Amino acid sequence: MNFSSDTSAPAHPNVLAALARVNTGNEASYGGDSVTARLRGQLAELFETEDFDFWMTASGTASNALALSCFCPSIGAVLCHDAAHIAIDERGAPEFFSGGGKLQLLAGTGGKIGADTLAAALAQIDYGFVHQTPAHVLSLTNLTESGTAYSVAEVTDLAAKAHGAGLVVHLDGARFGNALVATGASPAEMSWKAGVDVLTFGLTKTGAMGCEIIMLFGKAREKWGELKARAKRSGHMPPKMRYLAAQAEAMLDGGLWLDLAGRANKAALKLAATLMAQPGVHLVTKPGGNEVFARLPEGLAETLTAAGAKFYPWPDGSHRFVCSWATQDDEISAVATAMG
Amino acid sequence: MNFSSDTSAPAHPNVLAALARVNTGNEASYGGDSVTARLRGQLAELFETEDFDFWMTASGTASNALALSCFCPSIGAVLCHDAAHIAIDERGAPEFFSGGGKLQLLAGTGGKIGADTLAAALAQIDYGFVHQTPAHVLSLTNLTESGTAYSVAEVTDLAAKAHGAGLVVHLDGARFGNALVATGASPAEMSWKAGVDVLTFGLTKTGAMGCEIIMLFGKAREKWGELKARAKRSGHMPPKMRYLAAQAEAMLDGGLWLDLAGRANKAALKLAATLMAQPGVHLVTKPGGNEVFARLPEGLAETLTAAGAKFYPWPDGSHRFVCSWATQDDEISAVATAMG
Amino acid sequence: MNFSSDTSAPAHPNVLAALARVNTGNEASYGGDSVTARLRGQLAELFETEDFDFWMTASGTASNALALSCFCPSIGAVLCHDAAHIAIDERGAPEFFSGGGKLQLLAGTGGKIGADTLAAALAQIDYGFVHQTPAHVLSLTNLTESGTAYSVAEVTDLAAKAHGAGLVVHLDGARFGNALVATGASPAEMSWKAGVDVLTFGLTKTGAMGCEIIMLFGKAREKWGELKARAKRSGHMPPKMRYLAAQAEAMLDGGLWLDLAGRANKAALKLAATLMAQPGVHLVTKPGGNEVFARLPEGLAETLTAAGAKFYPWPDGSHRFVCSWATQDDEISAVATAMG
Amino acid sequence: MNFSSDTSAPAHPNVLAALARVNTGNEASYGGDSVTARLRGQLAELFETEDFDFWMTASGTASNALALSCFCPSIGAVLCHDAAHIAIDERGAPEFFSGGGKLQLLAGTGGKIGADTLAAALAQIDYGFVHQTPAHVLSLTNLTESGTAYSVAEVTDLAAKAHGAGLVVHLDGARFGNALVATGASPAEMSWKAGVDVLTFGLTKTGAMGCEIIMLFGKAREKWGELKARAKRSGHMPPKMRYLAAQAEAMLDGGLWLDLAGRANKAALKLAATLMAQPGVHLVTKPGGNEVFARLPEGLAETLTAAGAKFYPWPDGSHRFVCSWATQDDEISAVATAMG
Known part of the structure; x- marks a missing residue:
């Protein structure tokens, strides 16, 4: 009767088997290995696009904060729900990684940011007004912190509003799989097709040992080099990356x-x-x-x-x-x- | 003929076996698991003391930067060799984690800081002179970046000088095992007995998948709470800590x-x-x-x-x-x- | 009919005259001048204590952020009203100076934090819970952003509650004089006697050219060295400090x-x-x-x-x-x- | 016989007179005043161009750090002389303002960076190599910290090399006037015509009370909005800007x-x-x-x-x-x- 968290569960045996399978011979360090290369193909198929870059970390907090820090400058803010994991449970990681950027908290029932609430917040942004800290990113969470799922239509609507105001859209998908199963949406439909520019694609809570993939789609790929530099600088470029990639490979294999x-x-x-x-x-x-x-x-x-x-x-x-x-x-x- | 780096090697099979062994049932997240608890006993025996606290990350850069940031304030500096990994290879991680602290680089042949060079640098410190950025930490590396090993006597001498000037002593032990084998010293002799306050005890290059233990000895334990907060905030508190602890357990088991x-x-x-x-x-x-x-x-x-x-x-x-x-x-x- | 802000007013002529009066001969730089030394005596008399240290800047944003950064670590938070100047009008200065600390916003009518609201926020603090960002400082504003004045009794009550939970108390006194006149309180009664540990004593809006004094009272004086280092590092140690001190001297002279x-x-x-x-x-x-x-x-x-x-x-x-x-x-x- | 520093001297009487002259009536705050507007015209004439933006602070440390932070990202470095004021005397201000960027120190006789030394440093830059912290800015100082003056030809050569490698060129002109008099160069010749993108134009040591102008030339003007946001956030947007502008106006008036x-x-x-x-x-x-x-x-x-x-x-x-x-x-x- 352990319902404390999905992080207290063990990893699926296939994940462990995959680690053992790649544990042979030399591999280039820091993401230059053959397992990571193979994973790219899997992700392309899964997300139905080649127009992406990715990086892996073992931590959802790290993946969220790295993703946000590439798009929210130190003089900017991130819009998010006032119960968002990035606001409540990450000990100030977004503020740390962004060099002192702010979170602007939006209320909303059922863990969801309402379209009107978002519109009102966007309407207040004035990049030329130097006293204010204007938002550069909208961060959504799906599955939400209240256990509900945004539909594709809801994400699409919120993302469109954010894009209209010049913001980048981040999705914290620590429980992305649960949201997809709940809504019946495909990974592509719930991410880039809905307007998500950068996705934290979580696999840890789903059954990996520790693997969260940062996905940059389309124009967001411009930040690929910066993302790697920030990953290195924050200790999220472990030398033996093959073991992160192997976890992802096992999780994606056969769905x-x-x-x-x-x-x-x-x-x-x-x-x-x-x-x-x-x-x-x-x-x-x-x-x-x-x-x-x-x-x-x-x-x-x-x-x-x-x-x-x-x-x-x-x-x-x-x-x-x-x-x-x-x-x-x-x-x-x-x-x-x-x-x- | 792959001599590129010890990070391109696979993990020892015992490490993989240990992961599989702990992969059963629920465990408390974030370091509250039974494997991490067991590891504490192993470390106490290995280092011949109970007067320590520890934290684990999957990255040497992260462990070094976390360790340094607990002791070097944003208005302070770290003394290190001018070829040190923290200076050359970590993309500014110490500066990032410390909130803009500085590294003060010391020259030295064979990858070692000379006693006279250190003494001269220490003599210049004036905590009351507001323009200068005074050093708060001495960071040594053993095995050095030039492949040489500091002897216990050398570490003891440098640490005593640093302590005399009020500094904390950090040892980057990414290749700690190699240094111990080379010198015949015990872990305790090369760390807290020699005056090391905080040790990055590396196991990745030695044969783990990715596991670096930050050890706080004696008075440095005051920073234990801050260390955990900084680990969380930087994404170095992965939820399923048992898999880090299992790697260490396997590596330490039977030496x-x-x-x-x-x-x-x-x-x-x-x-x-x-x-x-x-x-x-x-x-x-x-x-x-x-x-x-x-x-x-x-x-x-x-x-x-x-x-x-x-x-x-x-x-x-x-x-x-x-x-x-x-x-x-x-x-x-x-x-x-x-x-x- | 210019009611846009008290910052659009000129300086009082006495302030300009004081600048001219000190504009002769050499003076030690960076606060070592004779004018700053004289000002200390004036402040001691005004605040009825010798148990203080002080620093001056030309900006209220700088004085607030410097004050807060000495007491709120990068892993901590500041409690403040949700309409506070530090939250709304300073472009993230507290987050920047503190290295990514957070502001925790409290609602309250008339620009004032209610005693119950504060008590509830304090009750939630758990320094041992690593995911949360716990508050280290309470920041009050008097005159408030709504133009109301906290009474001495109100400040005393809020400060006592904050101290009871281990927090430091900061008062943003950009309009300190206006609050004193409104309440009839003395500077000492509205600051250290009421439990204020660190005060931003604003004179700019009152009639100076640009002069805001950071006052550290009692135990807060431990941070005096750090405050100066942070002032230097943030460019708030202008070499010719005599001209800041002269403004304050003229403003305090004769009340x-x-x-x-x-x-x-x-x-x-x-x-x-x-x-x-x-x-x-x-x-x-x-x-x-x-x-x-x-x-x-x-x-x-x-x-x-x-x-x-x-x-x-x-x-x-x-x-x-x-x-x-x-x-x-x-x-x-x-x-x-x-x-x- | 006070030769301690040019910062221990008083301000020129004309500067004080200018303060008194503008001390009348209401003026828009934060740089929107008429004095600042007039100053723009003076600067255009002096620098023989309209292709610039500017901001003023009362501190050379602030002006340097603000200038650098607009061009050196937190994951980058600044090349400077190993005796540069930004490296030795500013308590880590560049690291603080840039969010943890690094200074890369270059040796050089007489306070000057040699052309070969610069070329060698530039040749090592590899923006794609994630472990290194690559330089984004070259910072020169003229007058140098050794009291020598770079000639226009020297600045032009160093700037051209830096531009060739994709760097931005900053000139710390705390003693810009002294360098111009020494070399006979005009302000334009020693700045934008020589390839300087951003200049700290110091007037404090020359005879102002406290006034240092950050000048952005040409393409560097893209950072004008960011510069103001960073100035606000760091407390370098004092409300009554007219008094900074008046100092500059008096100093420039009639040369x-x-x-x-x-x-x-x-x-x-x-x-x-x-x-x-x-x-x-x-x-x-x-x-x-x-x-x-x-x-x-x-x-x-x-x-x-x-x-x-x-x-x-x-x-x-x-x-x-x-x-x-x-x-x-x-x-x-x-x-x-x-x-x-």
Whole structure:
């Protein structure tokens, strides 16, 4: 009954097998290896384009901050939801990597930035007014921090508005697979076709050991050299890159990552149904992926914890339960049993 | 004949096996896992002390920069050799992590800072003179960038001088194992017993996939909380820390890391002897570890390259050959053959 | 009818005379001059203490950012009102000077942080939780950005709460004189006696050419050396400091600064009364100092502008009118005339 | 006998008079005032071009660091002489303003970077090699830190080399007037006509109270908006800009600044002759401006100090004597007398 986070799950065995498979002979360091080269082909096929560059890190915080720092100057700001991971959970990483840039927080229900809220914020931007710190980037998160999924249409609309005001669009896809399964969208539809310029394509929570791919699409590729320099400078150019690439290769091979995301989403739906069967339980939002946010009647959190369940209280008074590829059916049955 | 770098070698199979071994069940994220807890015991035994804290990253650049940034304020400087990795090869990582601190470069033959040079630099420090950027940290590298090894006595002397002037002492031990094998010193003797306050204990070049341990000794432990905050903020707190800890565990288990460092050092000695057998070849410095710096007679570099050997020209006009745990005897014989 | 800002006013003639008076002979550079030495005595008398250190800059943004950067580490945050000058009008200066620290914005009516809001924010601080960016400093503004004045009791209460949670208390006193005149408090009562550790004591808006004094009280004096280093490093240690000190000396001499603040406050009250005499005009807040925020009936802003009045629309839909020491009675009469 | 620095001199009376002259009525803040507008015309005439933008600060350190930070990204470096003020005397300001960029120090006799040294440094730049921190800017100083003057031909040659490698050329002209008088060059000839893209045009040491103009020429004007944003963010946009502009206006009016620089240079020549008349005194370099660097026979420094002379020992073992516009003939005679 471990629903604390999808980061507490192990890696899928295929990932480990891939590490062992590439662990032979010499390879050029710092991304010049043959595994990374092969991965490029896989990504091209997956995203249905050759018009991209990419870099890998082992950390979502790093990938987000590197991506943002290439597009938000130190004298600029990033628009994001006020519950965004980059705002709440990354200890100021965007500010650090950008050299003191700002985050401008936008409110929005269900973890989503509303179109009107965005439009109002964009309307206030005045690059010529020197006192203000104007936004240069819009950062969206899909799956959102509230467990909901933006549709392709929503991302497309927000991105178009941002582009209209001259901003670059970043998508934090730490749970990209979960969002795709939830919406039925393809990777291309949910990224560059929807107007995403730079994507943090997360595989760690989905089932890798630690692998997050920064994807630069189209015009954003101009920053490819700068991205590598910033990666080096921040310690995110580990010499033996083949082991990052091997993880990604294993996850993408045969669509494993989407299978695993699908398993996690299905487990979450089942867990949600199980919780809802208990009187007094209310879902905060309809689960869009692998997370369930539920308001529990008095005493239930304690009962579940006493029975060995792990999950976190959330700032809004609800509790968060996260399922992963490794969540077992009997963990969910055990919740039902514990609730009596 | 791949002597390009010890980072082009694969990981030792035990490291991969350890990853697979810990790849089961849920574990707390961000260093709260059982593997990291076990590793603490191993490190205590290895370094003969309980008076330490540690953090792991996958990158030597990151470990050095994190370590330095805890002790060098943005208004301060780090003393280091003018060929130090932190000065030449890390794209300004120390400056970035410290918020704009400076490196003050000291000359020195054979990759070593001379005692007199250090003393002269220390004598110039005036913390009250606001125009100057005074040094707060001395950073040594062992194995040095020239392939030589500082003795325990040398480190002790330099560290004592630095402490006398109020500085903290950092040791970049990207090739710590090679230096220990070369000098016969124990980990404790070459670190905290010699006056090292913070150590970058590298295992990647020795044979891990990617694992560098930052060790804080004694009074330096005050910075433990700050170190973790800086690690988080810079993306060096990957959620699934167990896989970093497992690498270290496998490397330390049974002294594997020192065996592997010993193999690399032995290969370098053999390669040096092989090269020296050729008329006109001169070693720049007597190899102290797993690196050979040789001046080659005209045409020899081209001959070796044509035969398939990989190695790098060095700024001083020599060529650098690096051996690793995976260097094969027949790679060295092939050099002999190629030289004719 | 120029009510655009108190920064558009000229300097008081005494300030210019003081510049001329010190403009003779050689003086030590960088704060070692005799004028700066004399000023220390004046400040001691004014603030009724010898337990302080100070530095001067020509800019309020610089003084705030320098003050904050000495107490908010790059991994920390500053609590402030969401309309604070440091948040809205300084182009990210606090983030820049602190090396990427964050501002945590607190809502509050009338430009003031409510005691409960502060208490709630303080209760969430967990220095051991590495993902969060915890606050290290509380920054208050008095006169507030809404033109109201915190009472000594309010500052004392907020400061006590902040100290109880381990924070340092900063007061942005760009309009400190206006707040003192409005509340009848003495400089000591509104600063260190109320728990303010570091004060930006502004004289520019009051009538100087450009002079803002950073005052460190009590334990905050530990940062005196760091403050000077940061001032040097950011270009806020102009060589000929005597001319900054001379401005302050002239302003403090005989209480000129409080006289000038009183004139500005009185003008604002008169202007407020004049505006209120017009049907449909409503004050947003009761003026606490030299600023008037008024909601104007449709067409009135245009009428006043057409008549030559200068003032700014405010984000909340009201208009801001600022009086200065140099505001003339006939400027206010002209407003009455223009309104018909 | 105060030869400590030209920054210990007072301002020229015309400067003070100009301050008083503009001290009337309201003026737009932050550079929108009429005095700043007039100054633009003066600068256009002086530099024989309209193809420029400018900003003013009260500090040479600030002007240099702001200028450099617009052209050197945080992942880049600035080439400068190893005795440059930006390297030695600014407490890491360039590193701070650039967000952690590096200075790459070049040796050179007489305070000048040699053409060959520069060419060698430029040849090593490889923007595609991610480990290196490549130079983006060449920063020259004229008058140099050794008191010598680069000729127009020398600046032109160095700038052409830098441009050839894609670098931007900055000139630190803290003593620009002294260099012009020494070489007979016009402002245009020594700046944009020689290939200088961005100039710190210093007037403080020449006789202002505190005024240093950043001049962007030609293509460098693209950075005008960024320069203002960086100025605001670093506290170098004081609200009452008219007082900076008035200083510059007074200094430029009728060529006062060049007259004053000429006086200082003449005094230095006279002082040099006076010192040379003493047996055992040797000049380190032939004075190019208002500074004299002399090696003194044993005991002479003490004798002069005892007689009341002020001057500084220099790191190379010599002593530095600086003359200013305010240096009096009898101060120099007093030196002769003191030497006996």
